[in-house]
Amino acid sequence: MGNLMMILVIRADSRLHTPMYFFLSHLSFLDLCFSSVTVPKMLESLLSQRKTISVEGCLAQVFFVFITGGTEACLLSVMAYDRYAAICHPLLYGQMISKDRCEQFVWGSWGLGFLDAFVNVSLAMKMDFCDTPTIPHYSCELPSLFPLSCSDVSTNLIVMFCSIIPHGLVTSLSIFFSYTCIVSTILSISSTSSRSRAFSTCSSHLTTVILFYGSSFLRYLMPTSGSSLELIFSVWYGVVTPMLNPLIYSLKNKEVKAAVRRTLEKYLQCFWWQKKERG
Template identity: 70%
Template structure:
C-alpha cells in the first residue's frame, strides 16, 4: 500500500482462499489442477472435433463449440490464480488484476447464460417443429444469436465493472474467497457503493430472470412434445 492522498490507497488484495492449512493446500492444488486440466482437455477436444468434421458445422454444434470456449474462458479467469496462490506464501492479487478478473467472470458467465437460452430455443425448434428447423434456424440466424449472446455478456460486464473502477479501497485488504467477486469488494471500499450495488442487483436479476424464463418457455413445450410421442424409442432419443 502507499500513503498518498487522504486515504491509504490499497494496491493489492489478499485472497484468503479455501484453506490456510499448509498441509491441505497441496492436496487442494492437486485436486483443482486435475479438474482444470480435464476441463481444458475436454473442451479443447470438443472444439477440435467440431472444427475438423464438416458434418458438425451446423447450428447445434456451433452453439456447443461456443459453449465449450466459454467454459474455457470462465475456468481460466479464476483457476490459474487459485493454483498460484495455493503454492504461494503471499496470496495476493493486484487491484487492477482483481477488476480484470471480475470483468471476465461477468463476461463469460453472462454470455454463457445467454447462450444456454439460445440453445434451448434451438432444441425447441428441432423437437417441436422439426420440418421447419432448416428454415427457422439458418446459419445467419445462428451467427446472429451467438454474437448477440457475446455482445450482451460484454455489455453486462461493462455496465457492472465501469462504476467499480472509480472505487477507492482503504479498509481491510482480505477477500474471503479464492477469487475476486464484485460483492466482496464493496465492504472493502471507502467510497459510496450504493450505486454499484443497485446496478449489480438490477442487472443480475434482470439477466437471470430473462434467461431463466426463455429456457423454461423453450423446455416446457419440449417436454410436452416428448411425452406425447407414442414410440418409447423415439421419446428416449428426443430426451
C-alpha cells in the first residue's frame, strides 16, 4: 500500500514530475513487484499445514526474485548518479539527466535484471532434485536450491557468482564513487543551510542503499547452511526493505509529504463536492 501510494502521488502531482521522482516511482513499482513475488506464498505457508511448492513454481519465484532484485540494484545506482549530477553539476543537470536518458536508464536496468534471471534460471531448470526435498527457507532462492540437487551444480554456482558479483560490484562501486564526489562537493559549500539541504536530498536514498545492499550481499555471499541469519537477511531485503522504502522517502522528504497532503486534500474536496451535489 505504501509503494502504491507513492506511485499514485508522484503521478498525480505535477510538481513531482522530475527525474528524481521518475526514478522513485519506478523504485516503488519494483518494491511492489519484489514483495509480491515472495510474500503471498510465504503467508500461505505460514497459515497452512501443507507447506509445499512445485519445482516449476519454485523456479518461477527464483526467476522473478532475480529480475526485481537485479533491476533494483541497477536503479539504485542510477538514482545515485542522478543525485551526483544534481549536486556536483547543477548547470549541466538537464543535459546529463534528460527525459530520454531517464527512460534508457530504466529500461537498461530492467534488461540487466532480466539477463541475470534468464541465464541463472535456464541452468537451474536442468538440475535434478532428490525425492521431495525440503527447502530450509521462507521462499525459493537459488543458493538454497543447490544443496538439494542430486546433479552437479558447480557450473550453476560459477555462473551465479559470475553474474551476481560483477552486477553487484559495478552498481555498488558506482554508488560509492557518486557519493564520494557528492560528499566532497557538499563539504566545499560554505552555507550551512545549503549544505544541510543537499545532505537531506541524499539521506533517503543512502538509507535505502545501505538496507538493500547490506542484507542482499550478506545473503548471497555467505555459505548456504540454513542458519537463522540467512532467513533474517533474506526476509530483510525481500520483505522489510520494500516495505520501509516508501516510509523512508515520505517521512524524510518535505516535497513528498507536501505532495501527499495536496493529493489527499484534492481528493477529499472532490469527494465532499460530490456528496454535496447528491445531498
